[in-house]
Structures are given as C-alpha cells and as structure tokens.
Amino acid sequence: MDGGKAMASEVTSSEGSSGQCIPPYVGVGEQCLLVGTPTSGPCTSPFTLVGDQCLYFATFAELNYAEAQQMCHSLDGELVVINTPTRHKNIVDYIHANGLDAMDYWIDGNDKVTEGDWVFSSGTSVPMGTPFWCATTNYQEPNDASGDEDCLQLKLTHSFYMNDYHCNYSRPCLCEQVQQANKTVLVPRPRLECPPFFVEVGGLCLAFMTWADQTWTEARQSCHGLGGELAAITDIEHLRAIYLYLHQEGIASHSFWLGGTDTATEGIWTWTDSTSVPMGTPFWGMKDTKGIQEPAGGTGENCLLLNAEGYHYFRDDVCDLLMNPLCLYSI
Ligand SMILES: [Ca+2]
Ligand SMILES: [Ca+2]
Numbered sequence: 001m002d003g004g005k006a007m008a009s010e011v012t013s014s015e016g017s018s019g020q021c022i023p024p025y026v027g028v029g030e031q032c033l034l035v036g037t038p039t040s041g042p043c044t045s046p047f048t049l050v051g052d053q054c055l056y057f058a059t060f061a062e063l064n065y066a067e068a069q070q071m072c073h074s075l076d077g078e079l080v081v082i083n084t085p086t087r088h089k090n091i092v093d094y095i096h097a098n099g100l101d102a103m104d105y106w107i108d109g110n111d112k113v114t115e116g117d118w119v120f121s122s123g124t125s126v127p128m129g130t131p132f133w134c135a136t137t138n139y140q141e142p143n144d145a146s147g148d149e150d151c152l153q154l155k156l157t158h159s160f161y162m163n164d165y166h167c168n169y170s171r172p173c174l175c176e177q178v179q180q181a182n183k184t185v186l187v188p189r190p191r192l193e194c195p196p197f198f199v200e201v202g203g204l205c206l207a208f209m210t211w212a213d214q215t216w217t218e219a220r221q222s223c224h225g226l227g228g229e230l231a232a233i234t235d236i237e238h239l240r241a242i243y244l245y246l247h248q249e250g251i252a253s254h255s256f257w258l259g260g261t262d263t264a265t266e267g268i269w270t271w272t273d274s275t276s277v278p279m280g281t282p283f284w285g286m287k288d289t290k291g292i293q294e295p296a297g298g299t300g301e302n303c304l305l306l307n308a309e310g311y312h313y314f315r316d317d318v319c320d321l322l323m324n325p326l327c328l329y330s331i
C-alpha cells in the first residue's frame with residue numbers, strides 16, 4: 001500500500017473511545033492515518049497509483065451504489081472506470097498483492113436506463129464479454145439475476161471479474177481520482193478548497209459520512225478525525241442546498257447529526273462553538289399539523305438531527321441513536 005505513509009500535513013489522529021481509529025483512518029503503528037496516502041507521484045491524497053490510475057480502495061465502507069458514488073465525489077473522484085483489459089489486470093493484481101481480496105467492490109457502470117445497455121457514468125459504453133465479465137461453461141455475466149441487477153461490481157466469488165449486481169446491496173467501493181481532460185495523462189485536477197471526504201455544497205465544505213452509524217458524541221469525534229466539526233447550519237440557504245444535494249446524490253434515505261444540542265440547558269439550543277441555533281420556521285420541522293413544532297422532545301431529546309423521515313428539517317432526537325455524521329470543514 002505505497003508504504004502506508006502519509007504526508008505530514010495529512011496526519012490527523014482520530015481515535016474513538018475504544019482507542020481504535022475511526023474510518024476512513026486506519027492504525028499505522030500508534031498513529032491513525034489515511035490509507036494509501038502517497039508520499040509522491042501524480043496522485044492526490046488519499047489516492048494511490050495503480051497502473052496509470054489513481055485509486056482509493058474504500059475497504060471500510062458498506063455502501064449502496066448511490067452512496068458509493070457520493071463518497072467518490074467527495075474525493076473529487078468517481079467510481080473507477082475499467083475500460084481496458086490492462087487496467088482490469090492491474091487492479092486485480094493490486095487487490096491480491098495488497099491483501100484487499102476479501103470483498104466485492106463497486107465500480108463505474110450501470111444499465112439502469114436501458115436493461116442490457118451498460119454505460120459508464122460518462123455515457124460511454126462498458127466493454128462486454130471476455131476478458132472483463134465473469135463466465136463459466138454454463139453462463140456469462142451480466143445475467144440480471146432476479147431481473148434486478150443494474151450496477152457493476154468486481155465480485156470476490158467471481159475472482160474479481162465483472163458482475164452485475166443489486167444496486168441497493170451494501171459493498172465497499174473503488175474510487176478513481178478524476179483527471180484532467182486527457183485521461184491517459186496523469187495530471188491531477190487542482191483540488192477544490194475542500195479536503196478529502198468533504199464536498200462543496202452551497203459554498204460549504206461538508207462531509208456526509210454515510211458509512212458511519214454513530215451516537216451524537218461519536219459523530220463529533222469522527223468529524224474531528226476528518227479535521228472538521230459536526231456541522232452548524234445557520235443560513236437557511238445552506239439547509240436548502242443540503243436537501244437538494246441529498247436527493248441529487250441519491251442518499252436522502254440517510255439521517256445526519258448536526259452540531260446542535262440543548263444538553264447543557266433544556267430548551268436552549270447551541271452549536272458546538274456555543275453560538276445559538278436558529279429556532280422556528282423554516283429551520284425546524286412540525287411535530288404535527290395542530291401547531292406543535294420541533295423541538296418537542298423535552299429532556300429526552302437533546303441532539304439535533306436532520307431526519308430522513310422528517311424530510312431533513314431540524315428535529316431534536318435521542319443523542320444515543322445511531323445516525324450518520326454531517327461534518328463541516330471551516331476554511
Ligand atoms: Ca440489469
Ligand atoms: Ca449477475
């Protein structure tokens with residue numbers, strides 16, 4: 001794994017209460033580091049050079065296809081495009097050489113629009129047949145099993161040949177750093193101002209950690225691990241931008257912790273920096289249609305949730321519930 005080293009500026013310790021590193025960080029010696037961070041070369045952290053591609057193996061994450069795409073976007077990447085036999089071979093060799101061979105990986109390609117018409121997210125065609133797709137003497141993938149396999153993966157039990165699979169199943173994924181126009185030349189695109197795992201939404205750098213189901217306190221630690229903080233949303237335009245982004249990226253079934261709490265004084269909602277949480281409409285959702293508005297949970301509900309079931313309005317909920325962190329990186 002490229003030595004497992006990280007650039008000094010990228011070293012961010014992120015230990016949970018158990019003393020273990022919080023994904024995407026992994027333990028290297030006594031430190032928690034981003035995996036595969038290259039010390040040099042054309043790839044930007046946390047991508048690693050594999051053949052002529054800069055790749056990131058998100059081995060820690062169990063994500064459906066849309067979630068996997070969103071994670072890659074948060075790294076200024078996409079799910080990896082495997083469009084030549086050499087790239088396929090390079091990746092499979094790397095998987096075996098680095099002990100990454102215990103799982104399936106989502107890769108770019110789907111036939112959602114027209115059954116049997118496999119396209120990359122760029123719209124170009126996925127190569128069919130040998131030596132890409134799995135085949136036995138009896139059958140060949142893609143087989144659209146159960147009439148419901150529209151997303152592309154490299155499958156462990158198919159020896160990392162291509163397989164069509166159920167888009168809603170949770171699997172790790174393989175991201176590729178998006179390069180400049182000529183994809184055969186490794187010139188990294190200049191990074192947006194947001195660091196890895198953060199994506200620009202409404203002018204903010206936000207990390208939607210769909211792979212972490214955590215209490216509010218654990219979620220805060222995870223945000224700290226990425227160099228951020230549980231998000232404070234004070235501009236209603238930002239809430240609108242988040243709402244649109246969740247639907248655009250297909251992750252609107254997720255609920256996210258924000259940094260608001262009234263644990264210190266019941267009814268007095270503050271962000272983690274002690275500034276006030278805006279109250280009322282249009283931030284907080286309705287509890288019912290008889291005039292009761294959130295927050296309505298009293299002393300039993302002291303943490304601020306963007307609840308999918310509540311259409312991502314502000315709602316108070318039980319701090320020990322397991323939800324996804326929504327982190328903000330302050331530039
Ligand atoms: Ca299909
Ligand atoms: Ca299949």
Ligand SMILES: [Ca+2]
Nearest residue numbers: 298299301302
């Ligand atoms: Ca409360």
